[in-house]
Amino acid sequence: MCVLLASALMFVDTRFTRMEAVRAQLSTLVAPVQWAVSMPSNVLTWGSLALSDQRALLEENRRLREQILPLSHRVQHMASLTAENVRLRELLSASDQNEVPFITAELLSLDPDPFAHQMVIDRGRRNGVYVGQPVMDASGLVGQVTAVSAYSSRVLMVADASHALPVQVNRNGLRFIVQGSGRYDALTVLHVPDTADIRKGDLLVTSGLAGRFPPGYPVARVAEVVHDPGQPFARVTATPVAQLQRSRHFLLLFPPAAREADEVPWDLDLTPEAVEAARSLIGLPADAEAR
Secondary structure, X not given: OHHHHHHHHHHHHHHOOOHHHHHHHHHHHHHHHHHHHHHHHHHHHHHHHHHHHHHHHHHHHHHHHHHHHHHHHHHHHHHHHHHHHHHHHXXXXXXXXXXXXXXXXXXXXXXXXXXXXXEEEXXXXXXXXXXXXXXXXXXXXXXXXXXXXXXXXXXXXXXXXXXXXXXXXXXXXXXXXXXXXXXXXXXXXXXXXXXXXXXXXXXXXXXXXXXXXXXXXXXXXEEEEEOOOOOOEEEEEEEEOOOOOOOOEXXXXXXXXXXXXXXXXXXXXXXXXXXXXXXXXXXXXXXXXXX
């Protein structure tokens, strides 16, 4: 009888449109039953999600606690180093190095081209961003701004093959040029003499040369040093310290502007004898003004 009744209802449902109102009313009546039947499954799903989220939070909390101790140790050590630096600068009558101002930015998009390592951030000309501005994340140097619009900017990462910057070995101050290799996990240190004192694990920081990047910011860590017999240069590969593929929040630095050249005569600091010798050498009359 149930089979016959079901067959009859299906036949009527396919032949007559008036069954749509009946189906809607029956669905309303059956909805509480469906909700009650699905409740155990929903409870189990919610419980599993809650437990997985709790486990993820506990794991993240454990990792953060493990990071707190080394960071607190470094902060304590930096406090003593800062105090010592202040005393030494006072002893040498040297000027203090002011902190570089910055603004924060967030990632908007990545360049879909696999051969280009660029990204777009949510800060632009209205925020004071300019072409050539250094971009950092929590670990190190990410790159520099190459194009600016009103509300967004394009950043060229250090891993891009067209990017290069001057660096120095933090351990001994040796200066080199680091160029992107087209891979997120590798940079190339150019023209390293085979006898240069550079080792695996050395930290490469910005040297401050060329005036674009402020000195002392971490860029990469030496991953491999290969010495080829008979070759004047060693092959040195470094790994960026910045999380180029993971970071979503960045710092845009505002290093001090390059000091403009003083508009002073060229002979201001020269002795009169040197001035006269230079004038006679270039054929400049004695009463002519130096340009």
